Amino acid sequence: MSKPKPAPWKAVKRWLLPWQPIDTAPRDGSRFVGWGKVGFCTPPSYGKRVTWYGKTSHVPLYGWCHGRNIEDIDLWEPTRWLPITLPASGGAVSGGKKGK
Numbered sequence: 863m864s865k866p867k868p869a870p871w872k873a874v875k876r877w878l879l880p881w882q883p884i885d886t887a888p889r890d891g892s893r894f895v896g897w898g899k900v901g902f903c904t905p906p907s908y909g910k911r912v913t914w915y916g917k918t919s920h921v922p923l924y925g926w927c928h929g930r931n932i933e934d935i936d937l938w939e940p941t942r943w944l945p946i947t948l949p950a951s952g953g954a955v956s957g958g959k960k961g962k
Contacts (some may be wrong), residue, residue, distance in 0.1 A: 881942040884926070889915040892943030896926060913940055 886895060896913030899906045911928040916926065919935040929935035 884940050884943055886900070886915065887915070887943040891916055892947055895944040896928070896938070897942040898938060898940035900938075911938065912946070913938070913957060
């Protein structure tokens with residue numbers, strides 16, 4: 863009898879992390895993981911960014927924001943989102959590789 867093959871990682875990932883349409887994302891300033899077109903490359907590249915609804919750094923434009931600090935907040939147009947959940951203990955999120 864042969865062992866059952868493990869499910870492909872993409873299928874497992876889709877099951878564990880159900881992406882939601884961006885129009886259902888919170889607009890209260892809370893952070894979440896956004897997915898969308900990154901940069902202005904041709905062909906386009908796509909990626910994930912920590913995202914929230916807010917204002918850009920120096921111009922009073924509101925929308926989906928990303929950035930590393932108060933002086934570097936830019937708008938972008940994600941198409942999907944995932945909530946960021948922390949463990950009940952309030953510690954670090956497990957499951958990732960160190961340094962990534």
